[in-house]
Amino acid sequence: MKLSLIVAVAVLALAHGSFAQDATDLQKIGQYFEEMKNKMTQDLTEFMRSQDLTSQAQSLQTQLEPLASQVQEQLKTVAASVEEQIKPMAASVQAQIQPMVTEFQKQTKPKPLLRPPSIMT
Known part of the structure:
Protein backbone atom coordinates (compact mmCIF):
# COMPACT_ATOMS: atom_id res chain seq x y z
CA MET A 1 0.00 0.00 0.00
CA THR A 62 7.90 70.89 -56.18
CA GLN A 63 6.91 74.08 -54.37
CA LEU A 64 10.45 75.47 -54.14
CA GLU A 65 11.62 74.86 -57.71
CA PRO A 66 9.70 77.84 -59.20
CA LEU A 67 10.90 80.05 -56.34
CA ALA A 68 14.50 78.97 -56.93
CA SER A 69 14.31 79.88 -60.61
CA GLN A 70 12.81 83.29 -59.72
CA VAL A 71 15.62 83.96 -57.26
CA GLN A 72 18.18 82.89 -59.86
CA GLU A 73 16.73 85.33 -62.41
CA GLN A 74 16.77 88.14 -59.86
CA LEU A 75 20.39 87.39 -58.99
CA LYS A 76 21.33 87.53 -62.67
CA THR A 77 19.66 90.94 -62.95
CA VAL A 78 21.41 92.24 -59.82
CA ALA A 79 24.77 90.90 -61.00
CA ALA A 80 24.37 92.63 -64.37
CA SER A 81 23.45 95.90 -62.66
CA VAL A 82 26.44 95.72 -60.31
CA GLU A 83 28.73 94.93 -63.23
CA GLU A 84 27.44 97.97 -65.14
CA GLN A 85 28.18 100.19 -62.13
CA ILE A 86 31.61 98.75 -61.42
CA LYS A 87 33.01 98.77 -64.98
CA PRO A 88 33.35 102.59 -65.21
CA MET A 89 34.87 102.77 -61.72
CA ALA A 90 37.34 100.01 -62.56
CA ALA A 91 38.33 101.78 -65.78
CA SER A 92 38.82 105.05 -63.86
CA VAL A 93 40.97 103.38 -61.21
CA GLN A 94 43.02 101.64 -63.88
CA ALA A 95 43.57 104.94 -65.71
CA GLN A 96 44.78 106.55 -62.48
CA ILE A 97 47.05 103.68 -61.50
CA GLN A 98 48.56 102.93 -64.93
CA PRO A 99 51.06 105.85 -64.90
CA MET A 100 52.23 104.80 -61.41
CA VAL A 101 52.68 101.20 -62.57
CA THR A 102 54.64 102.33 -65.61
CA GLU A 103 56.91 104.52 -63.46
CA PHE A 104 57.43 101.67 -60.99
CA GLN A 105 58.39 99.33 -63.82
CA LYS A 106 60.91 101.86 -65.11
CA GLN A 107 62.48 102.19 -61.68
CA THR A 108 62.72 98.46 -61.14
CA LYS A 109 64.07 97.72 -64.60
CA PRO A 110 67.59 96.30 -64.28
CA LYS A 111 70.24 98.81 -65.22
CA PRO A 112 73.25 97.72 -67.23
CA LEU A 113 76.32 97.14 -65.14
CA LEU A 114 79.17 99.52 -65.62
CA ARG A 115 82.21 97.90 -67.07
CA PRO A 116 85.53 98.73 -65.61
CA PRO A 117 87.71 100.71 -67.96
CA SER A 118 89.88 98.48 -69.98
CA ILE A 119 93.51 98.77 -69.38
CA MET A 120 95.63 98.68 -72.41
CA THR A 121 98.95 97.15 -72.02
Missing part, protein backbone atom coordinates in the same frame (compact mmCIF):
# COMPACT_ATOMS: atom_id res chain seq x y z
CA LYS A 2 2.77 2.38 0.89
CA LEU A 3 4.50 1.53 -2.33
CA SER A 4 1.42 2.23 -4.42
CA LEU A 5 0.91 5.49 -2.54
CA ILE A 6 4.53 6.51 -3.22
CA VAL A 7 4.19 5.54 -6.89
CA ALA A 8 0.93 7.51 -7.16
CA VAL A 9 2.54 10.60 -5.58
CA ALA A 10 5.54 10.26 -7.91
CA VAL A 11 3.27 9.98 -10.97
CA LEU A 12 1.27 13.02 -9.84
CA ALA A 13 4.48 14.98 -9.23
CA LEU A 14 5.78 14.10 -12.69
CA ALA A 15 2.47 14.99 -14.30
CA HIS A 16 2.32 18.29 -12.44
CA GLY A 17 5.93 19.09 -13.40
CA SER A 18 5.19 18.25 -17.00
CA PHE A 19 2.16 20.56 -17.01
CA ALA A 20 4.20 23.29 -15.31
CA GLN A 21 6.85 22.99 -18.02
CA ASP A 22 4.14 23.20 -20.70
CA ALA A 23 2.74 26.32 -19.03
CA THR A 24 6.19 27.92 -18.99
CA ASP A 25 6.72 27.04 -22.65
CA LEU A 26 3.28 28.40 -23.44
CA GLN A 27 4.13 31.66 -21.67
CA LYS A 28 7.40 31.92 -23.61
CA ILE A 29 5.59 31.35 -26.90
CA GLY A 30 2.98 33.95 -25.95
CA GLN A 31 5.71 36.43 -25.02
CA TYR A 32 7.52 35.73 -28.31
CA PHE A 33 4.36 36.44 -30.32
CA GLU A 34 3.74 39.62 -28.29
CA GLU A 35 7.29 40.84 -28.97
CA MET A 36 6.92 39.97 -32.66
CA LYS A 37 3.64 41.94 -32.81
CA ASN A 38 5.26 44.96 -31.13
CA LYS A 39 8.29 44.81 -33.45
CA MET A 40 6.10 44.59 -36.56
CA THR A 41 3.98 47.52 -35.32
CA GLN A 42 7.10 49.58 -34.69
CA ASP A 43 8.61 48.72 -38.11
CA LEU A 44 5.35 49.52 -39.88
CA THR A 45 5.04 52.84 -38.04
CA GLU A 46 8.61 53.81 -39.00
CA PHE A 47 7.96 52.78 -42.60
CA MET A 48 4.82 54.90 -42.75
CA ARG A 49 6.66 57.88 -41.25
CA SER A 50 9.50 57.56 -43.75
CA GLN A 51 7.00 57.36 -46.60
CA ASP A 52 5.29 60.47 -45.25
CA LEU A 53 8.64 62.29 -45.05
CA THR A 54 9.46 61.28 -48.61
CA SER A 55 6.17 62.61 -49.92
CA GLN A 56 6.60 65.82 -47.91
CA ALA A 57 10.11 66.29 -49.31
CA GLN A 58 8.85 65.79 -52.86
CA SER A 59 6.01 68.24 -52.25
CA LEU A 60 8.40 70.81 -50.81
CA GLN A 61 10.77 70.38 -53.75
Whole structure:
Protein backbone atom coordinates (compact mmCIF):
# COMPACT_ATOMS: atom_id res chain seq x y z
CA MET A 1 0.00 0.00 0.00
CA LYS A 2 2.77 2.38 0.89
CA LEU A 3 4.50 1.53 -2.33
CA SER A 4 1.42 2.23 -4.42
CA LEU A 5 0.91 5.49 -2.54
CA ILE A 6 4.53 6.51 -3.22
CA VAL A 7 4.19 5.54 -6.89
CA ALA A 8 0.93 7.51 -7.16
CA VAL A 9 2.54 10.60 -5.58
CA ALA A 10 5.54 10.26 -7.91
CA VAL A 11 3.27 9.98 -10.97
CA LEU A 12 1.27 13.02 -9.84
CA ALA A 13 4.48 14.98 -9.23
CA LEU A 14 5.78 14.10 -12.69
CA ALA A 15 2.47 14.99 -14.30
CA HIS A 16 2.32 18.29 -12.44
CA GLY A 17 5.93 19.09 -13.40
CA SER A 18 5.19 18.25 -17.00
CA PHE A 19 2.16 20.56 -17.01
CA ALA A 20 4.20 23.29 -15.31
CA GLN A 21 6.85 22.99 -18.02
CA ASP A 22 4.14 23.20 -20.70
CA ALA A 23 2.74 26.32 -19.03
CA THR A 24 6.19 27.92 -18.99
CA ASP A 25 6.72 27.04 -22.65
CA LEU A 26 3.28 28.40 -23.44
CA GLN A 27 4.13 31.66 -21.67
CA LYS A 28 7.40 31.92 -23.61
CA ILE A 29 5.59 31.35 -26.90
CA GLY A 30 2.98 33.95 -25.95
CA GLN A 31 5.71 36.43 -25.02
CA TYR A 32 7.52 35.73 -28.31
CA PHE A 33 4.36 36.44 -30.32
CA GLU A 34 3.74 39.62 -28.29
CA GLU A 35 7.29 40.84 -28.97
CA MET A 36 6.92 39.97 -32.66
CA LYS A 37 3.64 41.94 -32.81
CA ASN A 38 5.26 44.96 -31.13
CA LYS A 39 8.29 44.81 -33.45
CA MET A 40 6.10 44.59 -36.56
CA THR A 41 3.98 47.52 -35.32
CA GLN A 42 7.10 49.58 -34.69
CA ASP A 43 8.61 48.72 -38.11
CA LEU A 44 5.35 49.52 -39.88
CA THR A 45 5.04 52.84 -38.04
CA GLU A 46 8.61 53.81 -39.00
CA PHE A 47 7.96 52.78 -42.60
CA MET A 48 4.82 54.90 -42.75
CA ARG A 49 6.66 57.88 -41.25
CA SER A 50 9.50 57.56 -43.75
CA GLN A 51 7.00 57.36 -46.60
CA ASP A 52 5.29 60.47 -45.25
CA LEU A 53 8.64 62.29 -45.05
CA THR A 54 9.46 61.28 -48.61
CA SER A 55 6.17 62.61 -49.92
CA GLN A 56 6.60 65.82 -47.91
CA ALA A 57 10.11 66.29 -49.31
CA GLN A 58 8.85 65.79 -52.86
CA SER A 59 6.01 68.24 -52.25
CA LEU A 60 8.40 70.81 -50.81
CA GLN A 61 10.77 70.38 -53.75
CA THR A 62 7.90 70.89 -56.18
CA GLN A 63 6.91 74.08 -54.37
CA LEU A 64 10.45 75.47 -54.14
CA GLU A 65 11.62 74.86 -57.71
CA PRO A 66 9.70 77.84 -59.20
CA LEU A 67 10.90 80.05 -56.34
CA ALA A 68 14.50 78.97 -56.93
CA SER A 69 14.31 79.88 -60.61
CA GLN A 70 12.81 83.29 -59.72
CA VAL A 71 15.62 83.96 -57.26
CA GLN A 72 18.18 82.89 -59.86
CA GLU A 73 16.73 85.33 -62.41
CA GLN A 74 16.77 88.14 -59.86
CA LEU A 75 20.39 87.39 -58.99
CA LYS A 76 21.33 87.53 -62.67
CA THR A 77 19.66 90.94 -62.95
CA VAL A 78 21.41 92.24 -59.82
CA ALA A 79 24.77 90.90 -61.00
CA ALA A 80 24.37 92.63 -64.37
CA SER A 81 23.45 95.90 -62.66
CA VAL A 82 26.44 95.72 -60.31
CA GLU A 83 28.73 94.93 -63.23
CA GLU A 84 27.44 97.97 -65.14
CA GLN A 85 28.18 100.19 -62.13
CA ILE A 86 31.61 98.75 -61.42
CA LYS A 87 33.01 98.77 -64.98
CA PRO A 88 33.35 102.59 -65.21
CA MET A 89 34.87 102.77 -61.72
CA ALA A 90 37.34 100.01 -62.56
CA ALA A 91 38.33 101.78 -65.78
CA SER A 92 38.82 105.05 -63.86
CA VAL A 93 40.97 103.38 -61.21
CA GLN A 94 43.02 101.64 -63.88
CA ALA A 95 43.57 104.94 -65.71
CA GLN A 96 44.78 106.55 -62.48
CA ILE A 97 47.05 103.68 -61.50
CA GLN A 98 48.56 102.93 -64.93
CA PRO A 99 51.06 105.85 -64.90
CA MET A 100 52.23 104.80 -61.41
CA VAL A 101 52.68 101.20 -62.57
CA THR A 102 54.64 102.33 -65.61
CA GLU A 103 56.91 104.52 -63.46
CA PHE A 104 57.43 101.67 -60.99
CA GLN A 105 58.39 99.33 -63.82
CA LYS A 106 60.91 101.86 -65.11
CA GLN A 107 62.48 102.19 -61.68
CA THR A 108 62.72 98.46 -61.14
CA LYS A 109 64.07 97.72 -64.60
CA PRO A 110 67.59 96.30 -64.28
CA LYS A 111 70.24 98.81 -65.22
CA PRO A 112 73.25 97.72 -67.23
CA LEU A 113 76.32 97.14 -65.14
CA LEU A 114 79.17 99.52 -65.62
CA ARG A 115 82.21 97.90 -67.07
CA PRO A 116 85.53 98.73 -65.61
CA PRO A 117 87.71 100.71 -67.96
CA SER A 118 89.88 98.48 -69.98
CA ILE A 119 93.51 98.77 -69.38
CA MET A 120 95.63 98.68 -72.41
CA THR A 121 98.95 97.15 -72.02
